[in-house]
Amino acid sequence: MATRPTPGKKSQETLKASPTGQKTQPRKVPSRRSKAEPDGQRTSASWTQDPEGVRRDILATARAEFVENGLSGARVDKIAAQTSTSKRMIYYYFGDKEGLYRAVLEEAYAGIRKLEKNLDLGALKPTEALAALTGFTFDYHADNPDFVRLVMVENIHHARHLATSSKIGALNSSAIDMIREIYGRGLEDGVFRPGINPIDIHLTISALSFYNVSNQASIQQVFGHDMAAPKARLRRRHSVIDTVTQMVSV
Amino acid sequence: MATRPTPGKKSQETLKASPTGQKTQPRKVPSRRSKAEPDGQRTSASWTQDPEGVRRDILATARAEFVENGLSGARVDKIAAQTSTSKRMIYYYFGDKEGLYRAVLEEAYAGIRKLEKNLDLGALKPTEALAALTGFTFDYHADNPDFVRLVMVENIHHARHLATSSKIGALNSSAIDMIREIYGRGLEDGVFRPGINPIDIHLTISALSFYNVSNQASIQQVFGHDMAAPKARLRRRHSVIDTVTQMVSV
DNA sequence: AGCAAAATTAACTGATAAGTACATTTACAC
DNA sequence: GTGTAAATGTACTTATCAGTTAATTTTGCT
Numbered sequence: 001m002a003t004r005p006t007p008g009k010k011s012q013e014t015l016k017a018s019p020t021g022q023k024t025q026p027r028k029v030p031s032r033r034s035k036a037e038p039d040g041q042r043t044s045a046s047w048t049q050d051p052e053g054v055r056r057d058i059l060a061t062a063r064a065e066f067v068e069n070g071l072s073g074a075r076v077d078k079i080a081a082q083t084s085t086s087k088r089m090i091y092y093y094f095g096d097k098e099g100l101y102r103a104v105l106e107e108a109y110a111g112i113r114k115l116e117k118n119l120d121l122g123a124l125k126p127t128e129a130l131a132a133l134t135g136f137t138f139d140y141h142a143d144n145p146d147f148v149r150l151v152m153v154e155n156i157h158h159a160r161h162l163a164t165s166s167k168i169g170a171l172n173s174s175a176i177d178m179i180r181e182i183y184g185r186g187l188e189d190g191v192f193r194p195g196i197n198p199i200d201i202h203l204t205i206s207a208l209s210f211y212n213v214s215n216q217a218s219i220q221q222v223f224g225h226d227m228a229a230p231k232a233r234l235r236r237r238h239s240v241i242d243t244v245t246q247m248v249s250v
Numbered sequence: 251m252a253t254r255p256t257p258g259k260k261s262q263e264t265l266k267a268s269p270t271g272q273k274t275q276p277r278k279v280p281s282r283r284s285k286a287e288p289d290g291q292r293t294s295a296s297w298t299q300d301p302e303g304v305r306r307d308i309l310a311t312a313r314a315e316f317v318e319n320g321l322s323g324a325r326v327d328k329i330a331a332q333t334s335t336s337k338r339m340i341y342y343y344f345g346d347k348e349g350l351y352r353a354v355l356e357e358a359y360a361g362i363r364k365l366e367k368n369l370d371l372g373a374l375k376p377t378e379a380l381a382a383l384t385g386f387t388f389d390y391h392a393d394n395p396d397f398v399r400l401v402m403v404e405n406i407h408h409a410r411h412l413a414t415s416s417k418i419g420a421l422n423s424s425a426i427d428m429i430r431e432i433y434g435r436g437l438e439d440g441v442f443r444p445g446i447n448p449i450d451i452h453l454t455i456s457a458l459s460f461y462n463v464s465n466q467a468s469i470q471q472v473f474g475h476d477m478a479a480p481k482a483r484l485r486r487r488h489s490v491i492d493t494v495t496q497m498v499s500v
Numbered sequence: 501a502g503c504a505a506a507a508t509t510a511a512c513t514g515a516t517a518a519g520t521a522c523a524t525t526t527a528c529a530c
Numbered sequence: 531g532t533g534t535a536a537a538t539g540t541a542c543t544t545a546t547c548a549g550t551t552a553a554t555t556t557t558g559c560t
Binding site: 156 | 399475492
Binding site: 050051085086088089092 | 538540
């Protein structure tokens with residue numbers, strides 16, 4: 001099942017960003033919907049081209065839809081209706097529904113990676129550095145439920161879109177490198193106990209941060225506990241940092 | 251629910267004898283349960299009723315489909331085709347697609363709750379009891395990815411089916427009661443440090459157990475680390491128990 | 501034996517959703 | 531200006547899907 005229809009004839013390869021190498025100058029776009037006149041004639045539908053803007057418009061709208069309804073539940077027609085452009089353009093720029101989803105996913109991963117790169121924990125002592133990294137990770141997940149939900153969706157689909165995305169593979173191990181570095185310093189300082197695998201540290205931090213968002217709804221239903229409430233979130237943040245700290249300390 | 255014990259049990263699948271597709275004819279219905287005669291002929295239009303069996307058949311098939319494709323991605327026709335009964339019966343017993351999904355979900359929750367109930371950790375000392383509970387939880391998740399995936403799917407849908415299920419609400423807090431009891435004993439014995447909320451212990455155990463299954467695919471893609479591999483799983487199990495132990499110990 | 505309720509079957513339907521055909525307009529290079 | 535490729539709009543097609551209709555058979559009961 002789920003075969004690719006492969007319509008044939010023309011294959012759009014148009015994934016170029018801006019045709020002009022210029023910086024994205026946000027041109028002011030008049031509503032590009034042409035409206036029909038009362039007499040049935042249509043107004044000389046005048047519109048300004050804005051490929052990059054259209055692309056971004058589609059991407060943002062699509063993200064909301066995929067986040068809310070998953071890949072199978074998302075409706076291309078609904079996305080089209082909520083953009084200021086038409087369904088045709090979705091297929092023009094992204095090929096098909098999965099191509100659109102893939103683009104959304106890649107953008108989401110790019111987001112967290114960018115922030116991670118800007119983290120500089122070198123000035124902090126190992127224990128504080130690890131606590132800061134944990135706090136940052138926890139906050140990023142809590143502040144970006146869209147990202148969390150996209151990853152959930154992708155895992156439901158066995159991450160097969162990550163697998164076929166050229167943009168994501170392997171570049172992400174920077175997170176683990178960072179932990180490895182902090183852990184190494186902690187060992188030297190004698191404040192961390194030896195024998196811990198950096199991957200385990202990463203998995204622990206990620207799991208505790210991710211779960212708090214991903215399973216918020218079911219926890220709420222089953223236990224009546226609202227992890228999204230500001231107070232609960234802060235308490236939990238503390239607890240997570242504490243847990244990670246205890247985990248590595250001598 | 252039918253209460254009548256099932257009379258004759260035969261797990262027989264039959265090929266769908268397509269009766270030449272003529273329109274609106276009084277039909278001969280060779281059934282899935284019509285059995286082959288000794289001479290190889292099949293008795294026409296004969297089947298044994300087995301409501302309970304049919305129900306279970308549908309439920310099991312549906313679970314596989316929902317687990318694999320989520321609620322929106324699941325196809326009622328596909329479920330029907332894979333049962334030994336027909337689509338009509340799905341609607342007969344479960345009302346609609348969501349009713350079927352809800353039944354699958356309820357069954358999944360009932361499964362873990364039943365096992366939890368049978369856990370008796372009273373004989374163990376607090377530290378060992380908590381370690382045992384953690385190990386059990388970790389193993390249950392790893393051994394039942396279906397359950398994990400259903401919970402993921404349900405969270406994508408904001409747990410609105412849990413919310414409307416009469417069978418699930420509030421009954422599940424036994425898990426936290428168990429932890430509260432262990433934690434209390436640990437405090438008395440002076441082996442656990444005070445000031446920890448039992449909910450945090452539960453969330454930590456659950457998160458670490460859940461994530462290892464729920465995010466297995468994306469972790470594999472992004473970090474090239476296979477958490478499902480037996481060796482990795484066992485190592486991780488150790489680490490999780492260790493983390494939880496450290497978390498509560500003085 | 502006969503009847504009503506429960507169980508089961510095959511075929512049908514209306515809606516919807518992904519994807520396409522094709523015309524039209526804009527932007528830009530010369 | 532004009533030709534052309536990129537960008538965009540409108541309307542359509544085709545498959546699929548959740549849910550139904552209506553007939554038929556089984557079964558428990560009296």
